[in-house]
Amino acid sequence: MIEVEELSKRFGKTQAVAGLSFRVEPGTITGFLGPNGAGKSTTLRSVLGLVHPDAGHATVLGVPYRELDRPLHRVGAVLEASEVHPGRSGRNHLRVQAAAAGVLRSRVEEVLALVELSAAAKRRVKGYSLGMRQRLGLATALLGDPEVLVLDEPANGLDPAGIRWLRDLLRSLAAEGRTILVSSHVLAEVAQTVDRVVIIHRGKLVQQATIAEVIASAQGSTRIRSPQAERLRELLAAAGAAVTATGDGALISDAPPERVGELSAANGVVLHELTIERATLEEVFLELTGGETTE
Amino acid sequence: MTALARSEWLKIRTVRSWWAYLAVILLLSAIAVAGEIGSAEAANRSEHGFQLGLVDTVGLAALLAIILGITIVTAEFRHGTITPAFLVAPRRERVIAAKAVVGAAVALGFALLALLVVVAIGVPWLELVGAEVRLTDGEILTRVAQTLLSAVLWALMGVAIGAVVQSQVAALVGTLLWIFLGEALIVGVLGLVDADGASAYLPFRALDAADGTGGEGLHSYWPGVAVSLGWIALLGALGTERARRRDIT
Ligand SMILES: Nc1ncnc2c1ncn2[C@@H]1O[C@H](COP(=O)(O)OP(=O)(O)OP(=O)(O)O)[C@@H](O)[C@H]1O
Ligand SMILES: [Mg+2]
Numbered sequence: 001m002i003e004v005e006e007l008s009k010r011f012g013k014t015q016a017v018a019g020l021s022f023r024v025e026p027g028t029i030t031g032f033l034g035p036n037g038a039g040k041s042t043t044l045r046s047v048l049g050l051v052h053p054d055a056g057h058a059t060v061l062g063v064p065y066r067e068l069d070r071p072l073h074r075v076g077a078v079l080e081a082s083e084v085h086p087g088r089s090g091r092n093h094l095r096v097q098a099a100a101a102g103v104l105r106s107r108v109e110e111v112l113a114l115v116e117l118s119a120a121a122k123r124r125v126k127g128y129s130l131g132m133r134q135r136l137g138l139a140t141a142l143l144g145d146p147e148v149l150v151l152d153e154p155a156n157g158l159d160p161a162g163i164r165w166l167r168d169l170l171r172s173l174a175a176e177g178r179t180i181l182v183s184s185h186v187l188a189e190v191a192q193t194v195d196r197v198v199i200i201h202r203g204k205l206v207q208q209a210t211i212a213e214v215i216a217s218a219q220g221s222t223r224i225r226s227p228q229a230e231r232l233r234e235l236l237a238a239a240g241a242a243v244t245a246t247g248d249g250a251l252i253s254d255a256p257p258e259r260v261g262e263l264s265a266a267n268g269v270v271l272h273e274l275t276i277e278r279a280t281l282e283e284v285f286l287e288l289t290g291g292e293t294t295e
Numbered sequence: 296m297t298a299l300a301r302s303e304w305l306k307i308r309t310v311r312s313w314w315a316y317l318a319v320i321l322l323l324s325a326i327a328v329a330g331e332i333g334s335a336e337a338a339n340r341s342e343h344g345f346q347l348g349l350v351d352t353v354g355l356a357a358l359l360a361i362i363l364g365i366t367i368v369t370a371e372f373r374h375g376t377i378t379p380a381f382l383v384a385p386r387r388e389r390v391i392a393a394k395a396v397v398g399a400a401v402a403l404g405f406a407l408l409a410l411l412v413v414v415a416i417g418v419p420w421l422e423l424v425g426a427e428v429r430l431t432d433g434e435i436l437t438r439v440a441q442t443l444l445s446a447v448l449w450a451l452m453g454v455a456i457g458a459v460v461q462s463q464v465a466a467l468v469g470t471l472l473w474i475f476l477g478e479a480l481i482v483g484v485l486g487l488v489d490a491d492g493a494s495a496y497l498p499f500r501a502l503d504a505a506d507g508t509g510g511e512g513l514h515s516y517w518p519g520v521a522v523s524l525g526w527i528a529l530l531g532a533l534g535t536e537r538a539r540r541r542d543i544t
Contacts, residue, residue, distance in 0.1 A: 011544075042544065049385045050378060050543040066385040077382055083375035085310060092309035100302035100383040140379060 001026040001148060001179045002047060006056035009042050016042040018203035019056065024181050029174045031194035031211070032183040035289050039203040040183040041079070044152050048077055060148060072101035076141030077150040081133035081157065086126035090117055090136050093125060094143065103143050111139040130157025138169070149173065151182040155189050167193045187285040201289040217284060222260055224251040225273035232269050239263060299384055299393035307367060307401060316359055320405055324412035327352035332420050340426035343434070349417050350435060351508055353409040353442045357449040360402035364453020365470060367394050369463035378543055391535045395454045402450030406443045441507030441516065448505055448520070451527045452498065458534025474499050498526040
């Protein structure tokens with residue numbers, strides 16, 4: 001549906017994208033993740049024919065974006081929320097785009113209602129909040145009722161209620177069979193929405209997996225407290241598990257709790273606490289992307 | 296293409312500067328006509344030359360036309376609206392072409408509006424003071440047509456310059472400096488090296504010739520139009536190529 005192959009793009013000294021390849025399967029919501037400056041926007045803009053890659057290529061619906069006939073009816077995009085003339089009203093912004101795309105005027109009112117912007121449609125965009133601009137961007141993307149949506153950080157500037165609203169909207173759009181590629185630099189923000197993730201860092205692919213796989217890879221550790229901590233520590237070490245002591249006298253081990261429980265029972269060691277500590281998605285994400293930004 | 300042109304027309308009409316353009320044309324035309332008639336000797340007012348001069352006040356539409364032409368291209372880069380524009384028309388040359396067509400049409404409208412002011416104020420005034428109105432003379436009608444076409448050429452030049460320069464401030468300031476300073480300097484230098492003939496080929500000297508009013512060291516009308524079109528084609532091609540290649544980030 002969307003295919004990126006060996007894509008590279010350099011801006012002066014910055015290698016924004018470096019040989020990136022990934023696929024977005026039809027009918028899925030794919031999260032496109034990476035820290036600030038990872039090359040997400042550059043990649044999405046290359047997919048949309050706005051940036052000319054130095055090498056490699058990107059196709060949407062089997063062809064380069066530029067070769068799509070009536071592209072707004074096939075692919076909808078939200079890039080930056082600020083790409084609107086501040087002096088134009090929200091409605092007129094949509095009418096301008098609708099006229100160019102050959103979309104009926106009635107559709108403008110439909111998408112305004114869909115993103116809950118009808119009441120503010122008459123106002124000039126200058127006075128819109130960031131969240132309202134994001135909604136206007138989404139409305140623009142939906143004008144042509146496209147089967148593919150490409151969204152660059154659409155949750156930016158949305159409050160928690162707005163993020164939930166966006167999540168529900170994306171879900172319902174996907175339920176209609178659309179393919180959605182949505183970027184974010186916060187894994188948790190999209191974790192509940194997306195089926196798959198493509199994680200990039202410094203313009204390169206880090207991981208391409210289902211969200212379930214990523215969550216599973218958030219490998220847990222076991223926290224143990226015992227009056228016989230030293231004894232248990234030796235037992236665990238002898239069993240080949242890694243053990244470290246924390247400052248408050250507890251032990252952390254990579255052995256699963258079942259294994260720790262069995263060991264202690266077999267050796268008559270008393271346990272006061274046995275809990276699983278899961279790494280959060282954010283920790284996984286930070287680990288995958290080196291815990292730093294490229295900028 | 297008609298869809299893109301309709302969109303461009305909407306873009307022009309849906310920002311406030313549209314009303315500023317119309318207000319400036321109405322106001323300046325009215326002032327210019329009133330000034331011309333009011334300051335003329337009573338005996339001169341029936342003269343052919345004087346009434347030609349009245350038509351020439353429509354020439355101020357040309358300046359607004361080039362500002363419009365530059366702005367409809369550069370405002371899109373300035374506000375980032377070039378992104379949605381190129382998303383809906385990924386063959387970017389079509390966007391520039393639509394801007395040229397609509398810019399030319401609106402400039403024609405500007406000139407017609409200015410002409411309307413000239414007629415609406417000039418004719419009753421002249422009749423009131425008992426002067427003979429010659430605005431339908433063949434020569435005057437020719438000048439009217441030339442003035443209208445001139446506004447179209449200035450708008451096209453504006454679109455071409457806008458596409459080449461892309462930065463709004465640089466394009467507007469640069470063009471005005473070029474018109475009022477740059478070309479005058481070059482004409483001076485050409486005069487020093489005994490190449491006066493070449494100065495008629497400068498873009499705005501050519502546009503000057505193409506408004507039909509004539510002038511020292513300028514081409515005559517049709518060659519003036521031809522040289523103007525040559526510059527528009529050259530800058531338009533350059534600008535379109537720049538817009539096609541540019542990374543929109
Ligand atoms: N037009 C440009 N000129 C110069 N450098 C650029 C340009 N566009 C992007 N870059 C650089 O390319 C790199 C990747 O930028 P990009 O915008 O694609 O990252 P991103 O993943 O979208 O980041 P963010 O999360 O901050 O939006 C950055 O280092 C950025 O500074
Ligand atoms: Mg970005």
